[in-house]
Every structure is written in C-alpha cells, then in structure tokens.
Amino acid sequence: MPKRKRQYWLMKSEPDVYSIDDLFAEPTGQTPWDSIRNYQARNFMRDEMAVGDFVLFYHSNAKPPGVAGLAQVASEAYPDPTQFDPDHKYFDPKSDPENPRWMLVDVAPLDRLERLVPLDELKGNPKLAGMATVQKGSRLSVQPVTGPEWREVLKMGGYRGKLAK
DSSP, rough: OOOOOOOEEEEEETTTTTTHHHTTTTSSOEEOOOOOHHHHHHHIIIIIIITOOOEEEEEEESSEEEEEEEEESSOOOOOOOGGGGGGGGGGTTOOOOOOOOOOEEEEEEEEHHHHHHHHHHHHGGGTTOOOOOSSSTOSSSEEEEOOHHHHHHHHHTTTOOOOGG
C-alpha cells in the first residue's frame, strides 16, 4: 500500500478562548480540538486528517485575524466527549455514544511564526487567491490548505525552519 501524502490544514480558534500560546503551554503537549459543530469540518477531521498532517493555527475573531503558528495533527479522529456532557456549551442531546455525531483530533504545537500573517495580507497575495480562508463568506473552522499555500504562508510569516520545505 502506498504511503499517504502529508496533508495541510488551517484550523481557527479565537485567541481569547484558545490561542497558539495556550497550545504551547499544554502540559500534555497536545490538546483535543473539540466543540466543532459543523458537519464539513467534522468530516475533514474524521475522514481526511491523519497523524502527522501539518496545521496553520489561525486566530479568528481577533484584531487582526491571521495565522499565528504551526501545529500538527497528533491523533486519529475519535468521539468528541463534549457532545455527551449536559453541562457543556456544545452538548448534543441527539448524539448517541454508540454512533457519535461529532469527532475531533488532537493537535500538538510545532512552532510559532516570526510574525502573525494577517487575513488582509493573505487576501492580498495572488498566490493565495484559491485558499479557502480568503474566499468571501468563508467561515469554516477547519479547512484544507495546499502544499504551495502552506509554504507561501510560512514565507509571509518569516518562518525559516525545516517545515517550510
């Protein structure tokens, strides 16, 4: 069986809720990417993400919003426990533990960018014209990114490490 090619993703989080700094501070070295309640985002995590895939960590609902750092998918998809917790904001009474509706992956930090790459700069770069996050109305919190888009964003963020290859 041929080896799967690494994939690239952009995952959004509001920095006042969970930031790239919070990810780096995790005592376990990773965190569950929980509380996603969009079917397309769930499907990406459940069906397409794999351990070792790279992630652009994006600060959304910030001034300015933009890519702040780099992370890596650290687990296969598994049921999001918040869907079963009646005290949690994202409890889903229709989700069944025998057939869970919502899945998540664990994410581990890789590196910070030299500087945040603001959304306006992403939108202004012609090499990123096809990138999902620059499309009008794009609000999906988990999005695929191409290899060339990954490398361009790292270049824009001043990243010179081995992940830019």
